[in-house]
Amino acid sequence: MSKANRIFDFILNVMAVLACTILVGLMLATVYKVGLRELTGQGIIGVDQLSGTAMVYMTFFGAAWVLRNNGHVTIDLLVSSTGGRSGRNLVILNSLIGALVCFLGTYFGITATWSSWQRGIVVAAELEILRAYVIAPIPLGFFLLGVEFLRRAARARAGAIDTSIRMEA
Amino acid sequence: ETTLRMVGSFPIGPSPTAEVGNQFMERVNELGKGVVQIQYIGASDVIPIFDQPEALVNGVFDVWYGAPNYWSGIVPGGDVAELSPFAIPDNGPGSDFYEFLVGLFEEKGVRYLGHSTGDVGTGAHYLSTNFEVESVADLKGRQLRVAPLLRHFVQASEAEPITLPPSDIFLAIDRGTVDGFTWPVADAYTRNGWQDVTKYLVGQAMYRSGGSVAMNLESWNNLSPEAQEILLKAVEEVQAWGGEFFAGTEAGEIEKMEAAGMEVLKLSDEAAAEWTQVARAALWDYYKGVMSAEDADKAKELLDLDDLD
Amino acid sequence: MEWWMFLLAFFSGLGVLLLIGLPVALAFAAVNMVGVFYLWGGTRGLNQLILSIESSIGTFVLVPVPMFVLMGAIMFHAGIAQRMIEVLDQWIGFVAGRLAVLAIMTGALLGALTGVAMGSVAILGSTLIPEMQQRAYAKSISIGPILASGSLAILIPPSTLAIVLASLAGISVAQILVAIVVPGLLLAILYATYIILRCVLQPEIAPPYEVPHVPMRQRLKDTLFYMIPPVSIIVLVIVAIFLGIATPTEAAAVGTFLTFILAALYRRLSWKVIREGVGSATALSVMVLIILTGSAAFSQLLSFSGVTTAITNFATELPVHPLILMVLMQLVVVFLGMFLEQTSIVLVTIPIFLPIIASMGWDPIWFGTIMMLNLEMATITPPFGLSLFVMKGIVPPDYTIVDIYKAAVPFIMINLFLMGMMIAFPQIVLWLPGMM
Ligand code: NA
Ligand code: NA
Numbered sequence: 056m057s058k059a060n061r062i063f064d065f066i067l068n069v070m071a072v073l074a075c076t077i078l079v080g081l082m083l084a085t086v087y088k089v090g091l092r093e094l095t096g097q098g099i100i101g102v103d104q105l106s107g108t109a110m111v112y113m114t115f116f117g118a119a120w121v122l123r124n125n126g127h128v129t130i131d132l133l134v135s136s137t138g139g140r141s142g143r144n145l146v147i148l149n150s151l152i153g154a155l156v157c158f159l160g161t162y163f164g165i166t167a168t169w170s171s172w173q174r175g176i177v178v179a180a181e182l183e184i185l186r187a188y189v190i191a192p193i194p195l196g197f198f199l200l201g202v203e204f205l206r207r208a209a210r211a212r213a214g215a216i217d218t219s220i221r222m223e224a
Numbered sequence: 225e226t227t228l229r230m231v232g233s234f235p236i237g238p239s240p241t242a243e244v245g246n247q248f249m250e251r252v253n254e255l256g257k258g259v260v261q262i263q264y265i266g267a268s269d270v271i272p273i274f275d276q277p278e279a280l281v282n283g284v285f286d287v288w289y290g291a292p293n294y295w296s297g298i299v300p301g302g303d304v305a306e307l308s309p310f311a312i313p314d315n316g317p318g319s320d321f322y323e324f325l326v327g328l329f330e331e332k333g334v335r336y337l338g339h340s341t342g343d344v345g346t347g348a349h350y351l352s353t354n355f356e357v358e359s360v361a362d363l364k365g366r367q368l369r370v371a372p373l374l375r376h377f378v379q380a381s382e383a384e385p386i387t388l389p390p391s392d393i394f395l396a397i398d399r400g401t402v403d404g405f406t407w408p409v410a411d412a413y414t415r416n417g418w419q420d421v422t423k424y425l426v427g428q429a430m431y432r433s434g435g436s437v438a439m440n441l442e443s444w445n446n447l448s449p450e451a452q453e454i455l456l457k458a459v460e461e462v463q464a465w466g467g468e469f470f471a472g473t474e475a476g477e478i479e480k481m482e483a484a485g486m487e488v489l490k491l492s493d494e495a496a497a498e499w500t501q502v503a504r505a506a507l508w509d510y511y512k513g514v515m516s517a518e519d520a521d522k523a524k525e526l527l528d529l530d531d532l533d
Numbered sequence: 534m535e536w537w538m539f540l541l542a543f544f545s546g547l548g549v550l551l552l553i554g555l556p557v558a559l560a561f562a563a564v565n566m567v568g569v570f571y572l573w574g575g576t577r578g579l580n581q582l583i584l585s586i587e588s589s590i591g592t593f594v595l596v597p598v599p600m601f602v603l604m605g606a607i608m609f610h611a612g613i614a615q616r617m618i619e620v621l622d623q624w625i626g627f628v629a630g631r632l633a634v635l636a637i638m639t640g641a642l643l644g645a646l647t648g649v650a651m652g653s654v655a656i657l658g659s660t661l662i663p664e665m666q667q668r669a670y671a672k673s674i675s676i677g678p679i680l681a682s683g684s685l686a687i688l689i690p691p692s693t694l695a696i697v698l699a700s701l702a703g704i705s706v707a708q709i710l711v712a713i714v715v716p717g718l719l720l721a722i723l724y725a726t727y728i729i730l731r732c733v734l735q736p737e738i739a740p741p742y743e744v745p746h747v748p749m750r751q752r753l754k755d756t757l758f759y760m761i762p763p764v765s766i767i768v769l770v771i772v773a774i775f776l777g778i779a780t781p782t783e784a785a786a787v788g789t790f791l792t793f794i795l796a797a798l799y800r801r802l803s804w805k806v807i808r809e810g811v812g813s814a815t816a817l818s819v820m821v822l823i824i825l826t827g828s829a830a831f832s833q834l835l836s837f838s839g840v841t842t843a844i845t846n847f848a849t850e851l852p853v854h855p856l857i858l859m860v861l862m863q864l865v866v867v868f869l870g871m872f873l874e875q876t877s878i879v880l881v882t883i884p885i886f887l888p889i890i891a892s893m894g895w896d897p898i899w900f901g902t903i904m905m906l907n908l909e910m911a912t913i914t915p916p917f918g919l920s921l922f923v924m925k926g927i928v929p930p931d932y933t934i935v936d937i938y939k940a941a942v943p944f945i946m947i948n949l950f951l952m953g954m955m956i957a958f959p960q961i962v963l964w965l966p967g968m969m
Contacts, residue, residue: 075815078599085596085786089779092384096365100379103387103593103782110822111591113599117819126816127556128824128874132917134554149555156563160583163576167583174332176278177514179297179372181385186297190587269836269884272588272829275581282581284573388780389594391705395969399777 063202067120070199074117077109101182108189115196119203143211150208157201164194226260226451228443233276233290234411235267240473241411242267244340244435245289247465251458260451262287281333286443292339292436293373299332301515304523305339306373306431307504312463313339313432317456321526328519335444338459340466341434342410347470348429349374352422352486353404354397359495360502369393369405373507377430378406380506390416397421408433409481410474419484427488428496430503434470437462508532539838543568547881557877561827568834582830589829590822593782594700598648599818600785601691603811604792605647608763609656610810611796614646616759618660623747623755630732630739632665633678634725640682641721644689645767648696649817654683654920658927671738672932674728676924677940681724681947683920684909687875688717690771691785693821694875695905701828701883704897706781707774712902712966714771716955720906723947731943762798766791775969824876832884845888855893859900859956862886863907870911874919878908902962903955910948913941 084102092098121127134145172187230249234242249262271279273290277298280288292313295302305313305325314322317338329336341347351357355366363381370378370385378385386402396402398421407413409425410433437459444452478488491499508529512520524530543564550560569578608614618639625635636657643653657679665675687694690710699706732739770788773779779787796802835841848858862882869878882904890900912920915938924937955961 071812071815074819075811078603078815078818079811081596082600082603082786082789085600085783086790089783089787098367098384100385103596106593106596106782107591110595110599111587113815114590114819114822114826117815118823121816121819121823122556124816126820127558128820128876129554129556130551130872130874130917131554133552145553149550149553152550152553152555152563153559156559156566159566159579160562163579164583167580170580171278174281174298175300177297177300179274179293181375181387183297186584189591190583193583193586266836266842269841269888270833271581272585272833275584275588278584279573279581282574282577284578284581387593389703391703392707392780395705395707395777396780399969401777401780 060206063206064123067123067199067203070116071120074113074120077113077116081106081109081113104178104180104182104184108184111189112192115192118196119199122200122203122207143214146211147208150204150211154201154204154208157197157204160197161194161201164190164197168194225258226447228260228262228286228439229265230262230287230289231265231270231276231279231285232267232288233273233294235269236264238415239267239412240469241291241408241435242289243469244462244466245437247462248289248337248437248458249287251461252455255457256451256454260447260454277334280438280440283440283442286440287337287437288439289435289437291371291373291433293371295329295334295436295438296372296514299329299334301511301519301523302328302332302336303373304511304515304527306433307507307511307527307529308432309344309528311343311467313341313434316463317459324522324526329438330441333441335439335441337437337439337455338463339432339434339436340463341432342470342474343467344432345429346474347410347466348408348433349406349431350409350429351404351406351426352397352418353424353426354400354422355403355424357424357426357489357491359491360499363404366403367401369396369402371406373431373433374406376506376510377503380502380509394418394421406430409477410470413477414480414484419481419486422486425478425481425486425488426491426499428491428499430500431507434466504529505532534838536839536843539568540835540840540844543835543840551873557874558823558827561824561831561877561880565827565830565834568838569830572834572837585829585833586826589826592700594706595696595822595825596782597691597696597706597785598693598821599814600782600789601648601693601696602817602821603814604691604766604785604789605649606810606814606817607789607792607796607806608646610806610813611799611801613759613763613792613796613799613801614643615656616755617642617646617763620752620755620760623752625744627741627744628729629736629741630674630678630728631741631744632661632668632670633674633728633732633739636661636678636682637685637721637724637728640679640685641689641718642764643682644686644717645691646763647686648691648693649686649821653686654679654923655927657682658924662928666929668742669740672936673940673943674732674738675940676928676932676937677944678724678728680913680920680924680937680941681944683923684912685717685721688713688720688905688909690714690717691767691788692905694879694908695901696781697821697825697876698879698883698901698905701825701832701879702887702897702901704901707777708898708966708969709901709905710771710781711775711969712898712962713905715961715965716902716906716951719961720909720948720951723951724944727943727947762795763792766795777969821876824880828880831880835884841885841888844885845892848889849892855895856956858889858893859895859903862889863903863952863956866904866907867910867914870908870918871914872917873911875908875911878911879904896959896963898966899955899959899962903952906948906952906955910945914945915941 088098088102134142168187168191176186177183178186232245236242236246252262277295293303325336360381363383366383367386368378368383369388375385388396393405546564569582628634695709696706699709766788770784773784774781890897912918921937925934
């Protein structure tokens with residue numbers, strides 16, 4: 056079990072590094088485009104479109120890692136005010152609901168990606184990319200997030216209660 | 225009585241192009257009393273424009289209206305009527321070209337219903353600029369905001385296509401972030417205030433534009449033959465109505481643009497021919513790339529596009 | 534099902550899920566799934582929901598959000614922001630309520646460096662409150678200004694919340710970023726004026742003290758090295774957007790890149806700074822964006838079920854003056870602001886407000902800016918407000934939550950006053966974007 060946990064932590068770390076890389080890449084790509092336009096009078100097309108797609112990848116690659124660090128915006132009023140065992144049970148309950156939502160998202164994410172791929176649907180924009188490539192990170196992200204919710208439920212059961220840190224969005 | 229749910233790309237009321245959907249609905253509801261009725265659910269507030277075609281295929285609603293080229297991602301070449309030389313772009317239900325389109329859409333789970341716009345050269349996409357244009361060559365190196373359909377033309381003329389949401393066109397053209405933009409003039413151009421910050425309209429049409437109507441294939445197949453007849457009859461009526469309507473709204477828009485000080489640039493005959501040729505060839509090249517060889521040949525024959533190859 | 538039953542089902546479902554502590558993003562996802570299943574034809578609708586998730590965030594219009602977050606993170610992690618506070622401190626002389634005024638000015642300055650109220654309350658609270666205690670400042674004049682200053686971050690550009698609002702409402706990102714400038718500065722000035730006036734009238738709440746003298750030469754040098762360069766980056770970004778030289782996306786990316794270069798020039802761009810700065814920026818961006826993944830479907834379901842139309846009809850047919858309607862809509866935001874966090878408030882209200890704004894013929898930039906001020910206030914309105922809780926976490930134990938609530942009240946009043954002015958005189962908002 057702890058080995059599986061370690062492997063999963065490793066995966067989340069890799070995904071986090073990828074998400075961070077995407078963020079920096081987003082910046083560099085736009086800077087490159089602007090620079091090129093200033094220097095040659097001609098930008099490169101597709102940067103804006105790819106930037107939008109990169110946002111989807113960044114969000115879904117990073118989602119489970121953010122949950123592991125207790126980062127997602129949560130209204131923790133009831134959890135923190137009840138505390139003790141009932142607070143713990145509340146965390147288990149909301150984690151299981153979270154996992155259910157995520158696994159539904161995984162399932163329908165896969166079917167949506169698959170049917171989009173099969174029908175060969177293309178994004179009609181500057182670059183004609185298969186839409187399947189654009190939505191593919193969604194089921195992956197949901198899956199990792201779902202597993203992380205299960206781990207969160209297990210942690211709460213074992214007594215390691217999350218007192219969620221609220222950050223401002 | 226069957227009730228079909230309709231969603232469109234543009235809201236009925238504020239958008240002239242949405243009249244295609246509205247007229248279709250009104251005619252069906254008139255002709256189809258007791259048999260088939262259409263209920264309007266909403267526009268981009270209900271489903272984002274570029275997700276609507278897939279939502280129609282998924283059966284989230286039954287009837288759709290919007291710009292013909294919104295299908296390009298799902299039905300390759302489904303908007304090939306943009307190059308049509310006919311007064312009614314698809315030549316109307318029963319014609320060879322119409323049936324060809326029906327076949328193309330059917331393969332992708334959609335029932336094509338019809339395309340309505342002004343006669344050749346009206347109701348179409350035009351380029352607006354803040355620099356003088358005498359020929360295609362003047363576009364080279366310019367930054368132009370484009371609708372998806374126009375990207376091929378803009379690239380073929382070596383301009384730089386810029387993507388911006390319509391809400392940002394005003395600022396972008398005013399501040400010079402872009403040098404020009406494309407828009408189907410008949411579609412409420414002046415309501416956006418662009419005429420106050422734009423100098424020229426290049427008076428040479430590019431593609432047919434206008435509005436088209438389609439249905440979820442399963443919903444279509446579930447209709448009685450009588451109901452199907454009614455829908456096709458409504459399509460014919462809307463197509464007959466469209467010519468005058470688009471010509472009228474376009475003339476009204478151009479009048480307002482000129483009143484605001486915009487100048488309509490008239491290209492020389494030679495430059496106009498070249499302009500049209502570059503536009504058509506660029507789009508046809510794209511269609512050839514996405515359609516099967518067989519479909520492309522068929523389209524070329526039906527649309528008389530021999531000059532483009 | 535009647536529209537009001539949908540409305541009730543939507544919001545009670547959402548409310549229950551939020552209350553039991555499900556992360557906001559997942560609560561929206563859960564409500565959307567049920568709604569989509571019911572309204573969009575079962576499982577086929579759920580496929581469509583996945584597409585709407587992509588449509589919600591897969592747009593370059595939102596790219597400035599992570600860019601501005603990254604810019605702020607680097608400013609903080611490289612210590613650029615902290616140096617600026619020190620410089621500011623050197624310049625403020627013997628003003629009544631000196632430390633409180635410093636808090637406001639610092640809040641405005643930090644607000645200009647970041648797009649989110651990222652920890653300015655925490656930073657200011659932990660550095661200034663001990664000093665305020667030492668100088669015998671009253672609780673009200675030490676906590677209040679720090680609460681107020683933290684919220685300035687979203688009203689002084691760059692502001693990720695303004696970008697989110699513009700994106701959801703389909704209005705110009707550039708215009709709203711420019712529109713918030715005047716109200717943001719006005720608010721800072723009103724805060725500072727209030728503090729000085731109050732400390733002049735009640736000197737005992739903020740006893741004056743001897744400020745250590747820093748030679749002018751040193752002050753100028755520090756300003757030149759540590760204040761001018763980062764401020765120039767922000768000014769450059771805003772001016773580029775104002776003049777239309779670059780799109781907000783481009784301006785934000787270039788500004789962020791320049792921040793990296795500045796940090797490198799200060800020799801502060803260590804591997805640790807990059808790792809921690811980029812890491813926290815990514816986490817924060819993911820937190821915001823994942824909430825927005827539910828936005829398209831949520832507003833579409835409200836439309837699809839007829840809720841939006843029904844509420845719009847109801848609101849526009851209310852037999853009251855349009856200004857009353859405006860005030861009512863702002864009161865809804867105030868009410869939600871007591872419980873919800875800002876992105877979620879925008880997400881829930883904009884789809885319903887937008888058609889009302891359109892049918893009343895209001896300028897959406899005007900409305901959006903007033904709403905921004907209102908949302909800014911949400912972080913300090915009791916009983917629930919992020920800044921209130923952060924503050925409780927950093928003050929000494931003898932400060933109760935009621936002390937904090939009380940300290941916030943005058944600043945909430947100032948916010949309400951400015952909102953009233955903006956409603957009465959739209960030019961306060963529209964003058965600057967009108968010059969674009
Ligand atoms: Na800010
Ligand atoms: Na609050």
